[in-house]
Amino acid sequence: MVQNEINTASGASSLLSVSNLVVSYGHIKALKGVSVEVFPKEIVVLIGANGAGKTTLLSTILGLNTPVSGTVTFEGKRIDKLPADKNVRSGICLVPEGRGVFSSMSVLDNLLLGAHHNLQNKDKNLARVYEWFPILKKRKNQIAKTLSGGERQMLAIARALMSAPKLIMVDEPSIGLAPIVVNEIFNILVMLNKEGYTILLSEQNAFKALKCAHRGYVLETGTVSLAGTAERLLSDPGVKAAYLGA
Numbered sequence: 001m002v003q004n005e006i007n008t009a010s011g012a013s014s015l016l017s018v019s020n021l022v023v024s025y026g027h028i029k030a031l032k033g034v035s036v037e038v039f040p041k042e043i044v045v046l047i048g049a050n051g052a053g054k055t056t057l058l059s060t061i062l063g064l065n066t067p068v069s070g071t072v073t074f075e076g077k078r079i080d081k082l083p084a085d086k087n088v089r090s091g092i093c094l095v096p097e098g099r100g101v102f103s104s105m106s107v108l109d110n111l112l113l114g115a116h117h118n119l120q121n122k123d124k125n126l127a128r129v130y131e132w133f134p135i136l137k138k139r140k141n142q143i144a145k146t147l148s149g150g151e152r153q154m155l156a157i158a159r160a161l162m163s164a165p166k167l168i169m170v171d172e173p174s175i176g177l178a179p180i181v182v183n184e185i186f187n188i189l190v191m192l193n194k195e196g197y198t199i200l201l202s203e204q205n206a207f208k209a210l211k212c213a214h215r216g217y218v219l220e221t222g223t224v225s226l227a228g229t230a231e232r233l234l235s236d237p238g239v240k241a242a243y244l245g246a
């Protein structure tokens with residue numbers, strides 16, 4: 001597997017390490033031995049078509065699926081047999097595909113729900129989230145279903161930030177959004193990364209995701225077919241043909 005050249009050179013140890021992960025749904029093998037590493041302060045993108053296994057990988061890392069075999073290590077500790085709520089308390093969060101905000105609740109109540117594992121810092125985290133997402137402050141009393149698609153995605157990310165996570169996983173943030181809004185969401189992810197957050201995201205929108213990521217993995221039917229720096233993936237002929245429309 002291609003390692004992160006910068007981080008391995010500096011000897012940093014990974015925040016998240018997934019090794020030979022196999023996950024099945026009945027007789028369907030969704031992941032067939034996937035290995036992925038995320039180093040502190042990186043943006044890493046999982047690129048793959050529909051059905052490649054992106055959501056399965058992210059939800060298994062969180063603890064929503066039990067792997068058949070393989071390991072998931074977070075901050076040096078095995079977590080692949082731990083339930084999701086425990087992993088959330090350890091600092092992992094997942095912004096699910098389709099956002100997962102509670103549409104009949106207000107923006108503020110959605111945000112407070114994200115803080116329930118970290119109540120002692122709720123005011124500080126809320127102030128920071130409002131600073132990063134002024135639109136959510138403006139709309140704090142609005143019911144979530146009245147938000148635009150982009151605002152709902154922002155709310156989903158902001159809610160995840162309310163738990164002050166160490167690793168933010170975002171599943172297909174650009175899905176269903178207009179190109180200009182997609183740019184806004186990716187700019188937010190880059191801003192959060194500059195603030196020190198480590199981000200693992202999945203995307204079919206490979207070009208834009210690779211433009212903001214440090215490294216990426218290409219997932220094809222449950223297998224990592226290629227891995228490397230974003231720059232390298234952007235110039236790879238196979239990636240260009242399959243994912244960049246070149």
Ligand SMILES: Nc1ncnc2c1ncn2[C@@H]1O[C@H](COP(=O)(O)OP(=O)(O)O)[C@@H](O)[C@H]1O
Binds near residue numbers: 028029051053056
């Ligand atoms: N709950 C499920 N039950 C059965 N099969 C599933 C389930 N979720 C996903 N799959 C299958 O697992 C494979 C990977 O799916 P998924 O992880 O959702 O891929 P992606 O997020 O890349 O689109 C696909 O073949 C999909 O049909």
Ligand SMILES: [Mg+2]
Binds near residue numbers: 055171172
């Ligand atoms: Mg998916």
